[in-house]
Amino acid sequence: MQAPPLKPNAAAGAHHHRANPTLLAALGLPTEVPADWRARALTKFDELLHTRRSLKLYLDTCVRCGACTDKCPFFLGTGDPNNMPVARAELLRKVYRRHFTAAGKLFGPLAAGEELTDAVREQWFTYFYQCTECRRCAVFCPFGVDTAEITMAAREIMASIGLATKYVSEVVDKAHTIGNNIGIPEAAWRDTCRFLEEELKEQTGADIKLPVNQAGAEVLLVPPSADLFTNTDTMMAYGKFFHALGVSWTTSSYASEAGNFGMFLNYEHLKKVNRRIVDAARQLGVRRLVMGECGHAWRAAQAFTDTLNGPLDFLEKPRPEHILEYAVRVIRQGRLKLDKSANDGLAVTYHDPCNLARAGGIIEEPREILRLIARGFREMPADTIREKTFCCGAGAGLLTDEIMETRFAGVKPRIEAFCASGATHLAVPCAICKAQFPVAFEHYRIDAQVVGVMDLLAKAIVL
Amino acid sequence: MQLWLSLLLYLAAAVFLIGLGWRLLNWLRTPVPLKIPLTPGPADRRGVLWRLGGELFAFRALWRADRSLWTPAWIFHVALVLLLIGHFGGLETPRFACATLGGMQAAFCRVACDVGLPFAGGLTGMSMAQFGHFEDISGGLVGAVAIAALLWLLLRRLLAERVRSISTFSDYFALLLLLLIIVTGNDMRFMGGLNIEQARQFVAGWLALHPTPAPADPVFTMHILLVCALLIYIPFSKLVHIGGAALFSPTLNQRNNPRQRRYTGPWDKTNASATA
Ligand code: HEM
Ligand code: SF4
Ligand code: SF4
Numbered sequence: 248m249q250a251p252p253l254k255p256n257a258a259a260g261a262h263h264h265r266a267n268p269t270l271l272a273a274l275g276l277p278t279e280v281p282a283d284w285r286a287r288a289l290t291k292f293d294e295l296l297h298t299r300r301s302l303k304l305y306l307d308t309c310v311r312c313g314a315c316t317d318k319c320p321f322f323l324g325t326g327d328p329n330n331m332p333v334a335r336a337e338l339l340r341k342v343y344r345r346h347f348t349a350a351g352k353l354f355g356p357l358a359a360g361e362e363l364t365d366a367v368r369e370q371w372f373t374y375f376y377q378c379t380e381c382r383r384c385a386v387f388c389p390f391g392v393d394t395a396e397i398t399m400a401a402r403e404i405m406a407s408i409g410l411a412t413k414y415v416s417e418v419v420d421k422a423h424t425i426g427n428n429i430g431i432p433e434a435a436w437r438d439t440c441r442f443l444e445e446e447l448k449e450q451t452g453a454d455i456k457l458p459v460n461q462a463g464a465e466v467l468l469v470p471p472s473a474d475l476f477t478n479t480d481t482m483m484a485y486g487k488f489f490h491a492l493g494v495s496w497t498t499s500s501y502a503s504e505a506g507n508f509g510m511f512l513n514y515e516h517l518k519k520v521n522r523r524i525v526d527a528a529r530q531l532g533v534r535r536l537v538m539g540e541c542g543h544a545w546r547a548a549q550a551f552t553d554t555l556n557g558p559l560d561f562l563e564k565p566r567p568e569h570i571l572e573y574a575v576r577v578i579r580q581g582r583l584k585l586d587k588s589a590n591d592g593l594a595v596t597y598h599d600p601c602n603l604a605r606a607g608g609i610i611e612e613p614r615e616i617l618r619l620i621a622r623g624f625r626e627m628p629a630d631t632i633r634e635k636t637f638c639c640g641a642g643a644g645l646l647t648d649e650i651m652e653t654r655f656a657g658v659k660p661r662i663e664a665f666c667a668s669g670a671t672h673l674a675v676p677c678a679i680c681k682a683q684f685p686v687a688f689e690h691y692r693i694d695a696q697v698v699g700v701m702d703l704l705a706k707a708i709v710l
Numbered sequence: 711m712q713l714w715l716s717l718l719l720y721l722a723a724a725v726f727l728i729g730l731g732w733r734l735l736n737w738l739r740t741p742v743p744l745k746i747p748l749t750p751g752p753a754d755r756r757g758v759l760w761r762l763g764g765e766l767f768a769f770r771a772l773w774r775a776d777r778s779l780w781t782p783a784w785i786f787h788v789a790l791v792l793l794l795i796g797h798f799g800g801l802e803t804p805r806f807a808c809a810t811l812g813g814m815q816a817a818f819c820r821v822a823c824d825v826g827l828p829f830a831g832g833l834t835g836m837s838m839a840q841f842g843h844f845e846d847i848s849g850g851l852v853g854a855v856a857i858a859a860l861l862w863l864l865l866r867r868l869l870a871e872r873v874r875s876i877s878t879f880s881d882y883f884a885l886l887l888l889l890l891i892i893v894t895g896n897d898m899r900f901m902g903g904l905n906i907e908q909a910r911q912f913v914a915g916w917l918a919l920h921p922t923p924a925p926a927d928p929v930f931t932m933h934i935l936l937v938c939a940l941l942i943y944i945p946f947s948k949l950v951h952i953g954g955a956a957l958f959s960p961t962l963n964q965r966n967n968p969r970q971r972r973y974t975g976p977w978d979k980t981n982a983s984a985t986a
Binding site: 250252253296297298299300301303304305307308309310311312313314315316317318328331333334337348349350357358359382385386387388389390391392393396514549550551553554555557558565566604605606607608610633634 | 733736737740741742743744745746748749750751765769771772774775776779783870871872873875876877878879880881946947948950951955956958959960961962966968969970972973974975
């Protein structure tokens, strides 16, 4: 997508709702911005500088070469210069210079240092919540400067002074108290599974179970809770898949969420949300832990679980697995009978969720599956897929209505690429993307449908 | 007798070495709590070396991102490294290896003279004196290339809207400083205002910790003063990246293997006990 001319402050008015005091208290955060917030923020900043090399190194080494400037979907969509990754990072870097470097302390503005003021704090809250931590900028930076790391640090600093968004805080709280992001309690979880079992019976004629809390099952499948709520085709697909394989599996009503919004708030909550999955797997005595179709969930699971809450040595395979990785393995073993023609007539393309591609290494698996089950599969333009994929524009806590304009802007590069592919169906293994794209298609008046990769696979499975 | 220039240069070199060392040590000492390699990425050490080598020597990410930036940036860096080699290579000691810049000629060194010269001389039919002269010319050429690349980078900064908007004073300062250093250097080579032998003796003596008086040449003095400024400036600015920032960068230097082996975050111990 062509880079737009700079439109200063074009996105300055897009604000998230702030979390209310009750919510903040529940998360152990200050309930309002304290009078001494400046000192507290700098203390937290200092702590992070000493505990995260990514933050320190990336603040130190950016040479402002500009290679990343036209790589961020939010800059491409809004034209707001503060949405260029390097400029976004500068919002934190200028404070770093002023307060933590010799040059900045001595020369201030001449060394591009800036005092941490109310105005800067507002900029942080605005622009670090217009970054989906998608890492596209990092792919093009000569030093691998990952602005997502900067955004995470900035959000962590803000959280430490009681600045968090309503959406992220609510979701984290629900994950802690109920076990999933949507807030589906155990009874409703079971009810929905029963209902979907009946649906599956109607569709396939088979008695396919969606087991809940079944101790001793081989596989604990942790789906994004949206699979039980809006993307029920995907939930039913898991059921048909394991049924066809004859593998015993279960979901857990305690850890009924693959997603981890803690990652979008701070380290402590990342760890705590992640913990539930490990505890559930241990309690149920399963042998394998498989993650459903979700991008950031997979990042948190595959890259962080073992470090934060491991070791997972009670499992037969002591690491989380991705459902598509699992599927590719059993397909290669010839354990599934597939009928490609089930998906005939669909012009399908594949959207790489940023966290699967750039932080989870799931890139070829979905393609291998799609080529086997959909004759109409085609790719979007090469500079918009795989590790160069464009974010859906709603990750990292942006999937909320009050910043709809930002979301529409962020998804624009992806929409253009989708149109270039000529597809009618967008296959996407991520719950956030699945929620964002239908809204975006409607906004841009595109007649297309969003499906899960597992949905298409399940359609092709012959029982 | 300009002994003070030598002393100043020692001071600047000390600031440079200690400052840069301190910054690198700080990066090294700061823990990397989680696995954050960019994927797809290599799971083994050899693959990581390739990845880092690609960034270090070919500026791979920059190539992917923007060829019109890659070109001047890469040419400038190669020219800079060649100039550095050329400076030390022109001396009796220490002996450094040679390098080539594309089809252009190399900056030659004494190793070439002691070991390689009979060989190279045999090949090219050049005498030792001609060889020294050639080194001058090639060094000057590399300098001219570096100046062109720097001007390109500077113009890009001034003219490209997005890059201009993110540029700070220090970005221009670095470019101007380098331009001036290389311009004064080339001025001496080409305008012939300076006795090269004398300059060599100065640098050789300086390196051997037996400082000799600097040639009384205003351009030479200026060149050295600017170099001092650069040396002092490097540890305190974005130029710290000359320490090889990519090598320290977890998105690039981590093995992409959290699914094969457990990574234990170095500062996670306290956290782990809190929830264990
Ligand atoms: C890890 C490998 C390196 C990479 C990827 C890299 C990349 C870059 C980039 C992208 C710029 C900015 C150019 C611009 O737009 O102005 C730059 C500037 C510069 N680099 Fe490097 N560099 C590397 C290593 C080095 C080394 C080893 C040296 C020293 C010999 C060096 C010296 C400089 C200098 C002096 C500048 C200043 C020019 C300016 O400020 O724009 N770099 N580098
Ligand atoms: S590509 Fe990297 S070094 Fe260049 S401006 Fe962006 S963050 Fe800075
Ligand atoms: S991580 Fe993604 S959204 Fe954030 S600055 Fe980089 S490209 Fe933009």
